[in-house]
Amino acid sequence: MSNEEVHGLSLQIANNVLKLDIWDQSLFHLFLPIQTKNEVRTEYILQVIQGRDKNVALSRSDFETFELRHFLLTDQTTIKVNEYGIPEPKGDDFEIKDEDLDVVFIPLLAVDKYGNRIGYGKGFYDRFLAKCRPNTIKVGISFFEPLNFTITTNDTDMPLDQLVTPKGVVKFRSP
Ligand SMILES: Nc1nc2c(c(=O)[nH]1)N(C=O)[C@@H](CNc1ccc(C(=O)N[C@@H](CCC(=O)O)C(=O)O)cc1)CN2
Numbered sequence: 001m002s003n004e005e006v007h008g009l010s011l012q013i014a015n016n017v018l019k020l021d022i023w024d025q026s027l028f029h030l031f032l033p034i035q036t037k038n039e040v041r042t043e044y045i046l047q048v049i050q051g052r053d054k055n056v057a058l059s060r061s062d063f064e065t066f067e068l069r070h071f072l073l074t075d076q077t078t079i080k081v082n083e084y085g086i087p088e089p090k091g092d093d094f095e096i097k098d099e100d101l102d103v104v105f106i107p108l109l110a111v112d113k114y115g116n117r118i119g120y121g122k123g124f125y126d127r128f129l130a131k132c133r134p135n136t137i138k139v140g141i142s143f144f145e146p147l148n149f150t151i152t153t154n155d156t157d158m159p160l161d162q163l164v165t166p167k168g169v170v171k172f173r174s175p
């Protein structure tokens with residue numbers, strides 16, 4: 001995918017995020033893209049969320065425990081790219097508990113028609129989502145539509161509620 005394609009499709013995804021039924025919620029968790037990985041450029045989604053005056057949380061990854069810690073994004077937040085190429089907030093101000101997040105946007109490599117997800121491994125998101133509230137809205141973000149075959153799951157895998165792609169929104173229901 002060319003850089004222009006990545007940006008154009010990411011902008012379409014941000015426009016489709018507007019169609020989600022999430023705008024009565026207040027605290028949104030977002031990932032910032034790993035530049036070297038052709039991930040969806042979430043800066044456009046960030047603009048959409050902030051344009052609606054919602055609060056945004058960003059995470060720092062701990063590669064010893066494979067846990068994420070979340071911090072409120074403010075005017076004072078400094079972002080630094082870590083050794084894995086992930087942009088992360090610096091400092092310990094305004095830490096946010098997993099249970100306080102209303103909506104979580106999730107990066108993924110592939111998803112099937114049931115909302116089962118394949119990530120980059122290490123289980124960061126499976127651990128994180130398991131600690132969120134049951135009614136936290138889990139939204140996958142992808143350039144691609146769901147796969148036609150079923151992804152094999154294990155009992156720690158956390159399925160998605162919805163998926164946003166450049167084409168639109170996909171809602172999942174349990175099989
Ligand atoms: N933008 C973004 N942030 C995210 C994730 C993500 O997928 N995307 N994660 C979702 O879980 C977590 C980080 N997950 C990661 C999992 C593995 C490696 C890793 O093993 N990197 C190796 C090899 C990279 C490769 O395979 O090419 C390295 O950089 O040396 C990095 C990040 C949290 N933050």
Ligand SMILES: Nc1ncnc2c1ncn2[C@@H]1O[C@H](COP(=O)(O)OP(=O)(O)OP(=O)(O)O)[C@@H](O)[C@H]1O
Nearest residue numbers: 117118119120121122123124125126127130156157
């Ligand atoms: N809630 C959890 N508690 C402890 N270990 C977990 C938990 N969730 C996942 N793991 C472990 O993390 C490892 C990676 O998980 P998995 O292969 O499912 O990652 P993934 O599907 O790529 O998703 P992710 O994006 O979350 O990394 C596995 O060894 C799994 O057992």
